[in-house]
Amino acid sequence: MTIRHISVTGIRNLVPVALDPSPRINLLHGCNGSGKTSFLEAIHFLALARSFRSTRIQPMIQQEQDQALVFARIATPHGDELAIGVSRNRQAEAQIRVNGESIRSMAELARNLPLQLINPESFRLLEGSPKVRRQFLDWGVFHVEHSFMHWWQRFQNSLKQRNSLLRHAIIDDQSMHVWDLEFCTASERVDQLRQDYIRRLKPVFTQTLSKLIQLPDLSLSYYRGWDREKSLADVLSSSRQRDRQLGHTQPGPQRADLRLRVGQQNAVEVLSRGQQKLVVCALKIAQGHLLADSMQQRCIYLVDDLGAELDPAYRKALCRLLEQLECQVFITGTEPGSLNYDWHKETPVSMFHVEHGHIKKSGVTE
Numbered sequence: 525m526t527i528r529h530i531s532v533t534g535i536r537n538l539v540p541v542a543l544d545p546s547p548r549i550n551l552l553h554g555c556n557g558s559g560k561t562s563f564l565e566a567i568h569f570l571a572l573a574r575s576f577r578s579t580r581i582q583p584m585i586q587q588e589q590d591q592a593l594v595f596a597r598i599a600t601p602h603g604d605e606l607a608i609g610v611s612r613n614r615q616a617e618a619q620i621r622v623n624g625e626s627i628r629s630m631a632e633l634a635r636n637l638p639l640q641l642i643n644p645e646s647f648r649l650l651e652g653s654p655k656v657r658r659q660f661l662d663w664g665v666f667h668v669e670h671s672f673m674h675w676w677q678r679f680q681n682s683l684k685q686r687n688s689l690l691r692h693a694i695i696d697d698q699s700m701h702v703w704d705l706e707f708c709t710a711s712e713r714v715d716q717l718r719q720d721y722i723r724r725l726k727p728v729f730t731q732t733l734s735k736l737i738q739l740p741d742l743s744l745s746y747y748r749g750w751d752r753e754k755s756l757a758d759v760l761s762s763s764r765q766r767d768r769q770l771g772h773t774q775p776g777p778q779r780a781d782l783r784l785r786v787g788q789q790n791a792v793e794v795l796s797r798g799q800q801k802l803v804v805c806a807l808k809i810a811q812g813h814l815l816a817d818s819m820q821q822r823c824i825y826l827v828d829d830l831g832a833e834l835d836p837a838y839r840k841a842l843c844r845l846l847e848q849l850e851c852q853v854f855i856t857g858t859e860p861g862s863l864n865y866d867w868h869k870e871t872p873v874s875m876f877h878v879e880h881g882h883i884k885k886s887g888v889t890e
């Protein structure tokens with residue numbers, strides 16, 4: 525997927541922007557507060573109808589505007605073109621149109637434009653809660669296995685129903701049995717799809733990481749959310765008492781996690797901040813490779829504030845990996861120099877200058 529044309533109105537300080545990015549590397553430079561992150565936010569909004577800076581849409585909508593609107597023409601891997609328009613008003617009501625037709629489901633929108641974000645927040649992947657890692661994992665499964673959404677929704681719904689029953693004073697055993705069955709069926713499918721995905725991701729991740737940094741003792745493993753040796757049905761019946769006391773279900777995919785260790789220790793406890801960042805970049809790039817290999821689909825990478833995050837040698841290594849992925853990349857930095865990298869002469873690179881919300885093409889090599 526590549527953005528051929530994008531126009532943005534009503535997002536933060538961006539003066540209505542219309543531009544044709546390079547299908548490969550796009551470098552955006554400008555002072556602090558000029559609108560670089562806002563432009564990446566606009567692409568994120570196009571792909572997911574929400575911001576990555578806030579869960580609320582209000583702060584993203586430009587002051588004195590009623591709505592944020594992003595329109596784009598996207599080239600698909602099959603050579604077609606998709607016209608996508610996403611808007612949201614101050615009441616957070618969304619309008620999504622793909623080739624002129626209204627779409628209701630965010631999942632359907634997200635499938636069109638797989639997006640990876642590398643910014644200071646994404647480094648929480650290692651140190652943050654398991655939820656962040658589950659989101660990372662499920663992003664991958666969602667994009668390579670189309671049945672995942674169906675099972676994930678059934679699992680979420682049965683979990684909700686089961687938790688609500690657990691909170692009742694008197695448990696209706698028959699209803700509980702019905703929801704237990706549904707919960708186990710859906711959970712086992714979700715778990716299986718996650719396991720299959722991790723099995724495929726691991727070698728790609730190891731290979732990607734080795735191109736960035738040598739960490740031979742680093743391992744990635746998956747915890748499914750309940751005892752590996754037991755069936756979920758058995759675990760559920762033995763935890764019933766405790767689940768009732770807590771008022772929610774303990775075992776299940778809602779407790780799954782990815783574990784990154786160096787030897788026996790948690791990676792966050794032993795790796796330097798810089799090393800952690802590279803591990804996160806390798807995880808995200810590995811997902812892009814896997815998506816390209818299994819679905820012939822390329823995701824779009826948004827890399828915010830590259831210069832501030834990595835020192836020059838690692839910046840180069842990351843740029844090389846992004847270039848090898850052959851996907852569309854948007855990289856921001858305050859200084860054009862921080863974005864300098866010896867791109868291959870055949871790689872189309874466009875440079876944009878961002879100033880007071882205006883974005884102007886300042887250079888191109890094609």
Ligand SMILES: Nc1ncnc2c1ncn2[C@@H]1O[C@H](COP(=O)(O)OP(=O)(O)O)[C@@H](O)[C@H]1O
Nearest residue numbers: 536537556557558559560561562583585586587
């Ligand atoms: N809702 C909004 N309406 C108008 N301007 C905004 C809004 N939210 C933020 N801004 C302004 O947008 C500017 C762009 O910020 P940002 O994209 O983060 O800059 P950069 O990433 O280039 O440092 C900031 O100066 C900020 O004050």
Ligand SMILES: [Mg+2]
Nearest residue numbers: 560561562829
């Ligand atoms: Mg910024």
